[in-house]
Amino acid sequence: MMGLPSCSEVESCMTDYMERALPWRKRMGIRIHLLICKVCAGLYGRLRTLSGRAKDLFAPPSPEPPVEANAALQHAMDLIRKQGTNGPPPT
Amino acid sequence: MTDQLATEGTEALIQRAAAGDHDAFQDLLTPHLAMFHYAVLRIVKDPSDAQDALQEGLLSISMSLPNFEGRSQFSSWAYRICVNAALQVLRTRRRRREEFMEDLASHGEDDGRPMEAEARLDWSTEADAPLHLERQEVRMRMMKTLDLLPDSLRVVFVLKDIEEMDTQEIAEKLDITPAVVRQRLHRARMFLQERLKPVLSGRWP
Numbered sequence A: 001m002m003g004l005p006s007c008s009e010v011e012s013c014m015t016d017y018m019e020r021a022l023p024w025r026k027r028m029g030i031r032i033h034l035l036i037c038k039v040c041a042g043l044y045g046r047l048r049t050l051s052g053r054a055k056d057l058f059a060p061p062s063p064e065p066p067v068e069a070n071a072a073l074q075h076a077m078d079l080i081r082k083q084g085t086n087g088p089p090p091t
Numbered sequence B: 001m002t003d004q005l006a007t008e009g010t011e012a013l014i015q016r017a018a019a020g021d022h023d024a025f026q027d028l029l030t031p032h033l034a035m036f037h038y039a040v041l042r043i044v045k046d047p048s049d050a051q052d053a054l055q056e057g058l059l060s061i062s063m064s065l066p067n068f069e070g071r072s073q074f075s076s077w078a079y080r081i082c083v084n085a086a087l088q089v090l091r092t093r094r095r096r097r098e099e100f101m102e103d104l105a106s107h108g109e110d111d112g113r114p115m116e117a118e119a120r121l122d123w124s125t126e127a128d129a130p131l132h133l134e135r136q137e138v139r140m141r142m143m144k145t146l147d148l149l150p151d152s153l154r155v156v157f158v159l160k161d162i163e164e165m166d167t168q169e170i171a172e173k174l175d176i177t178p179a180v181v182r183q184r185l186h187r188a189r190m191f192l193q194e195r196l197k198p199v200l201s202g203r204w205p
């Protein structure tokens, strides 16, 4: 039987595995390893949760724009008004 | 208000803004401002760089608005422009830093900035901490944990896992190979999963 990858090999390949960037044989080795190794399966679960829920996990803490955002808009508006950059300048 | 009414309202605002109505432009952007700001902040990390990036993004939106064809949603289109502005600020910042540190630039990959061990928020040592934190504070801490990553790793993570761009597109934007994208993504994910164990294991309000 072909040798299964070690825990550290599995760990280092996990993103490539998730991205389906591994050759078939290596991929199968990792799949089998994940079935029998709780530690790596736990890590795999956390990485999948992190990747799958990142949009939600790192969502803005508040729906209100912070001061810097309003300042950026005000500065942009000042420049736009001065230069008339959005669309053709009003006649 | 129904979605359709909202869409019609947005379309009218886009038309007025593209024709040079500045108030319409401001009204068009205001509802998305927090989201755009947060997107650039996640990429550039520094609040004053984020303000610059957002301002550049808003100016680009203003200039490109007459060419907006409405094939995608306005918010996604404008969001992408802000993300590009943030990447541009990051590139300029890196170039500036490289000019100063040319002879020290032997680290390559990580722009020479370490993941400060002393500054890290190791949630794994206080496993139940999130249970006692307000949701808002949890989010702030998530953001701070993300900030501990060096630029090169954080940007890849943000573009791939938060902005959901594909690997090839990220490689092109950052001028690196897809294999390097995956390598950096892996290091970023490993770093974050280690520190966010309680959150990722479901112990989160």
Ligand SMILES: [Zn+2]
Pocket (backbone or CB within 6 Å): A006, A007, A008, A010, A033, A037, A038, A039, A040, A041
């Ligand atoms: Zn294992």
